[in-house]
Amino acid sequence: MPKPILVLGAGPAGLSASHALASVGQQVVLVDKADRLGGTPILSGYAKLVPSGMWAKDAIGGMVDRVKGDGAVRSVTSATVQGFSGAPGSFSAKLSNGEAIDAAAVILCTGFTHFDSVNKPEWGFGTFEDVVTTTQVEQMISSGQGVRCPSDGRKPKRVAILLCVGSRDRQIGREWCSKICCTVSSNLAMEIREELPDCHVYIYYMDIRTYGLNEDLYYWRSQEEFKVKYIKARIAEVTSNGEKLIVKGEDTLVKRPITIPFDMVVHAIGMDPNVDNMLISAIFNIELEKHGHIKRLDTYSSMAATSRPGVFVAGAATGPETIDDSIAQGQGAALAALAVANGNRVQAAE
């Protein structure tokens, strides 16, 4: 009997890799450490995804159902891999639930960890209740509760979204751009304006990077249709006067310091490497790249390859990634793993 392919992590990349493999008849074991499938979009309760505008529970939930209903995919939840050995075609993985799995190849879709805003104490998260993260606002929207100040449940009149929290910041060792926060923030700003038309939303930015087609669909649209205000300033600190949050910074376009009251401050948190990456690196004996993400060999000469043959990687495990691209990478990694499972050599480009 042919050996299955082990897919680690059941987020967008893992679900898409599993589905791609199952659709060509390949057996898959899908392992996730959480008690259910879906990965961060489901576990963190995302609202509407960009750029599709579909609700996460529908879009990613649909991918979960598709995999669950597929006989070729066996999913194992609440489990992690604790031991790993073997060579391409005949790996052996030991799970935390005691189970041993023989696999032809492995795809790591272990994703990322949200930046913990407590690590930027000057921006008030953890000190003031009304300083929240984009993830929390996503949850307010997806739960149907609506955007409210956590301190007293009032509707905010003024909301500030601070970009690049945990991104592009040498002070805290995070020199990367998290790629998605600009688009996510402009989307959230529009959702806030839609729910609370009297609420003014300000986005404090260093640069706006809603790359590709999202330029007009998100950045322009938030300005033109939803009157979201963008102010070029990196905020210095968030304090409180007892009643309102006070945001301090410098408006660099007019060269003036600002000290402005807000009801709610939202941190557009970035994507950290998965907190378990050191462990994953040790267990699978693979290299991490300089920022701490799983290192993917160059994409010109290899397919979704890590530093260990037969072990592949897809999605945000390799660095900040969008959901749509994670799904595409999952499909790519599936092809590479399938070649190994079929005993074929993945040829390197010369």
Added chain:
Amino acid sequence: MPIHEKSLIRQENLIEHEKLEIDGIDVSGHWSTFIQTRVVTDYNEDMETEVAALPGGEHIHRCWQCGSCTNACTVNAINPDFNPRYWIYLTRIGMEAELLRDKDIIWQCISCNKCTYACPRDVNPEGVMKALSHWLELKGHTEKSPSMHFDEVFSEQVFQTGKIEEGRTIRRFFARTGQELNQDWLVEMIIRMVRHLPVKLLFAMGLQSVLKPRTRGWGKARDAIHEYVAEKDAEHRKALKLDPPHGPA
């Protein structure tokens, strides 16, 4: 002075006491110098909506501050303080006090529309400049500008008669702006016109100024225009939260 060369410290923010003693210590003169804060403490959030409610200002919220308008600007080339990009920004975020510092030059826009063609977001900066001047006027921050007087004189005449007679326009414009009609250049122009223009044309022009002709059957159009103008006027004043215009609203 170009905006990037401006000092962060404004002369009027420097405070110095000629004679000052604190706790028995003489700190007169430069020993007592301090700089007043230039911190922005709040935005006037109505400002953008108000300017957007006036003709020309409708697309101000599209601006992404690239500076194409200022770079293209004819007036900016002569006076670096004339900076549409900057004023659009101040209006959008509601830094009213800051905008008012420039109230005496904002109206100087000559409507060449170079900015309109340069703008990648179709903000229509020229329209915004008009709306801004209009806003400053309606709010009572500035006197009516000469160009506004001219527009009024011109359009009043058209509304009233359906025709335009240049001589009358100029006379009224000069009267409203308190200028002497007896200006060297005007006298010179008339002398040359009399000297060089065909007699037939001069006669026609003279007749026009004496007879004050109207477009035939203009009454209906006049009433419709007046009604429309009054309606728009009331709309603008309402958007700016001002008292309704004179007469019943």
